[in-house]
Amino acid sequence: MQNLLAASINGEPVANMAAAVNLEERGLHYGDGLFETMLLRQGNVAAFERHMQRLAVGCERLAIAQQDGNAIEQEIKTLVRQTSQGIVKLIVTRGGGGRGYRGVAGATSNRMLMLYPYTPEIAPAPLTVRWCTTRLARNPLLAGVKHLNRLEQVLAQREWQDASIGEGLMLDLEDELVCATAGNLFVATEGALCTPDLRFSGVRGTMRARVLDVARELGYAVEECALRPQQLLDATEVFVTNAVRGIRPVTALEDRRWPIGALTRRLANALELW
């Protein structure tokens, strides 16, 4: 477990991490909020604007009062001080507290910033994955949003203890392949890139968006699709993305092996990840 280094809530530094959050916080009672997990590298938050854009979309989707990205940027600077690398986690909740699902009309949202230690990877980290038996529910209302209702991911990660397995692949209840437990999934076949369209579940990752953009810039055929497990098995390259770990080439799933392919390398290179 990583050690929380510093934190602030609504701009106020947190002195005592063990007693910091309002007991009526709706994030606790209902998972009524959103989060961003951001990579701090060379003193800067990678793709900060994309994180803020996704947060704004999430607030819009869940009717949570918008946060000010500039204020968050300043607070992150104060939070990280001389720290040049790590993870900055942001939680934004509906605010207003109180028992009852409805909440208070017009409430100002709360923001919590946390700094965790982390050393960014600068070389490809080959990934062995497994199938998760935990399935994702389908709900277009929440699909794509990085909200705080994450029991499915918690239960999925608890399926295995084998440290040699770095990720689990998750299907939805209609047998579509959606994502890894903490990342998006890409498959490549003959130079064409495909990633699940996330119309029913999953999170629209910021690294996923960066990969899609750069792949298009590089002239690759890119498709967001309803992905089936067989397409993964038939693919010539597979990789998992997230904002912190970047691009991780999937090299093994049960008996299936993949090389770290040319397309994967080219994308990682174009994004200055390896």
Added chain:
Amino acid sequence: MQNLLAASINGEPVANMAAAVNLEERGLHYGDGLFETMLLRQGNVAAFERHMQRLAVGCERLAIAQQDGNAIEQEIKTLVRQTSQGIVKLIVTRGGGGRGYRGVAGATSNRMLMLYPYTPEIAPAPLTVRWCTTRLARNPLLAGVKHLNRLEQVLAQREWQDASIGEGLMLDLEDELVCATAGNLFVATEGALCTPDLRFSGVRGTMRARVLDVARELGYAVEECALRPQQLLDATEVFVTNAVRGIRPVTALEDRRWPIGALTRRLANALELW
């Protein structure tokens, strides 16, 4: 909004509600926990054993370390002191904190107890309901469990502001009628009682269980079924249950009207609610 009167976390009284919860609490980060909302009446928690049984089942389902019902009972007594009526809310989370979905193996779960003011109803409270457009996702893994992932219910209650409408009825994504936003649903037709079976979503309410038990004791035909909206419209009596509000007869839905029926009255009477 109701005012939080008193609280304890893991048995320790909370002095400052505004800064009480660990910032790394998994209930906040992932909704990784369970809750119970209990009615305090005449100095006692109604159906306390049922709440503890459901909590134990929830812990088992989510692989959260079990809590000690006796310790909780004692803490509630300390919490409520001379208070004879109100609502006692219990949140139990996985514990162990930390960034990352997986959590810490073998962590002790956390418990948070909160006392809110509430005056129990002692007469039937006729309920006007509406259809919610927010749908429930299907996931057998979480169905029935009173977990902290409640964004669907939050969004459903935010659909209306009209104070004359007391509840919203929720369908799942396959058009089955599952529940009210904060209660279970029963329909009666010719003396036979039916409630959704909750195999894909919804919460197994303690009042739902009490109603099922007493209806069977009274000799009524009782069925847990896949309920369709038309069955509701065709029913002769409809009511909504929850642990705090008891049995609320549904008397209006759009143009449809129902009386407070004999079966509903008999159940409420047998449970000493009205």
